[in-house]
Amino acid sequence: MDAEPEEVGFDAQRLQRVVSHYRRYVDDGRLAGWTVAVARRGRLVLHAHHGLADIEAQRPVADDTIWRIYSMTKPITSAAVLMLYERGLLELTDPVARYIPSFADLRVYRAGSAANPGTAPASEPMRIWHLLTHTAGLTYGWHHAHAVDEIYRAKGFEFGAPRGMDLATACDVWASLPLLFEPGSEWNYSVATDVLGRIVEVVSGQRLDTFFAEEVFAPLGMDDTAFHVAPDELDRLAGLYMPNPAGGLLRNTSLGDNATREPTFLSGGGGLVSTAADYHRFTQMLARGGELDGVRLLGPRTIAYMTRNHLPGGADLKAFGRPISSESPNRGVGFGLGVSVVVDAAAGKTLTHEGEYAWGGLASTAFYVDPAAEVTAMFFTQLLPSSTYPIRLQLRALINQALVD
Template sequence: MAELKVDAEPEEVGFDAQRLQRVVSHFRRYVDEGKLAGWTVAVARRGRVALHAHHGLADVEAERPVADDTIWRIYSMSKPITSVAVLMLYERGLIELTDPVARYLPAFADMRVYRSGSAANPGTAPAAEPIRVWHLLTHTAGLTYGWHHAHAVDEIYRAKGFEFGAPRGMDLAAACDAWASLPLLFEPGSEWNYSVATDVLGRIVEVVSGQRLDRFFAEEIFVPLGMDDTAFSVGPDELDRLAGLYMRNPEGGLLRNTVMGDAATREPTFLSGGGGLVSTAADYHRFAQMLARGGELDGARLLSPHTVAYMTRNHLPGGADLKEFGRPLFAESADRGIGFGLGVSVVVDAAAGKALTHEGEFAWGGLASTAFYVDPAAEVTAMFFTQLLPSSTYPIRPQLRTLVNQALVD
């Protein structure tokens, strides 16, 4: 089991210790006021952990406190892992970023684009441009999520059983075939829309590698990095480590969501590279450190530093940010001053985004209010784990950045 231990006094790595404690005192109030059940936070600089703290309960009903080994549903924090898997295959010459997706998944050969009409009777036209691998990595493919509730195509996804995840019993291959039969929201490459694109990437990993996605992740990423507790489900003997999943109760306090929460206790048929993983703070810290160190950790190199630098630059056409290029809907990121790389958001203008951070910071988060970021300019990584749906409930992510960065004094 990976361990996450404080191995540096804050002053040793350029933090003011009292200021860094503001991270803890601020988020303690979330628990004390009944907004969150419990949380874990970890902050490292130059590869050394200066803060690792817990507060509150992992499981309210069982009165079980958050612990070092608590297992969290990371939802869309699965996406950077899947994107790294694709880039590993890219480095081996097995995939080109410009390849049409149909080269690997033939169902995507003749896509049609929504033009007008209702979900029940949409008007469509043939796509002028094929979906390419880089479109999937950047969420510019024209795919969507059923839970957006913003467009007729979203409604079409929901009608087919794709709101959160896939219909019961459907595997990843069948889900991709189903998505390929639905209209695109827009011409590939012309806009940004948060979507099932990363799940499609997971299927490409399976086709190219000849392995199921869980097997590829385990052999190529989790075992080399020592991420022993990261998987698509929690085994029966580890259920007492799994955090409860909660939602805000309009009448005050929290409501447990067992329908979505219990999904992590069963081996899934649908291996979602876009949102299916569970992990621990210690495990995800190792993944974040691998990226912060340019693709290598403790002798295990997953990517070249040149590939990591390429992954974490803005790939939106014309250097646009998500405000300019994206649909006005929720994603796991702010939009103004934020671009998008190959699987992660990228800060392109911190002043425009009114966020206390640095250009080049890359990040992503998950549906249950988890988050991580890597700030190469400040040499900082930070992570926050809790289990509250949805992640738009409270401004945890910008507050985490502000509280960490205000504590930097060199």
């Protein structure tokens, strides 16, 4: 630990409620194992593990356990885009078609079935800020909420991309499919951040994994974060699980084994694996206004701009967004450039503060940064889907109830 809890305004006994609460998730069979880390003013006050990283191997969670972070990849990709923006290499208002020409002639779904959709030309170009805010009109096949989702699945896009397809080809396919709505008119969680990953490649002239490795991970000392786990590190990778209707957990090898192979499709929306130590360094860079240990990735004003609500009219996701499969509330939560942002804590009925920004991953991982409380928190486990239990809401309440200054 970097500090005793009392040194930075935590009640140590109350903070231990975080550990005892999540221990029960393992002890009653809801989770295999987990890691939690809490810091205040950059000083780590809680870092705990419980349970197994791999049930079948009976391997406990350890400091160096590697987790599939899925959509916690998105803030990293969004930060990469903003790094290029700071260098004057792109504008947030640029049409996506400037970098990916197939996005020039978009069509919007109007009516009909997935087999025979009625569409009309988009009246507004899709722009980079639409991608950053998930207002581009794109979607995910796994939503199972609309005919356009079904079209994505029919093209092989449910989780990830069809085997063997690269990022550039995937973007061209998405550009050929109907948009869910006019860009900028609604919010829908989507492959937008994967498209941003391709823009990073085009603008930088580097593959996304190379840009991340050289411009983000090496400067921050994130040595265990990558798009797959190296063969000699596989014994550190956590197993991926789903609830068993009969009780306990079932291992999901069809999705889980993807992390063991170098991918053709470099997913800036969900492709990274990482450790708690690595992602802690990323959250500290954000919390410190873009700098960590003398290395600056982004300017403090850029971080402040990234983490304010960018939804039109200051709307929250309840008013502006389409529902997604998540246990997190949409009331009182807006969206910034790659992260959710609390705009009205009372409306969300979750113990937190306005200005808190966050995101999570498909396998129930989560992080948040609360500038008002000067707190960062992360939770790692490997349970699909993330909406199974209210892990993220409980994390905020358990941490904030322990703050006493």
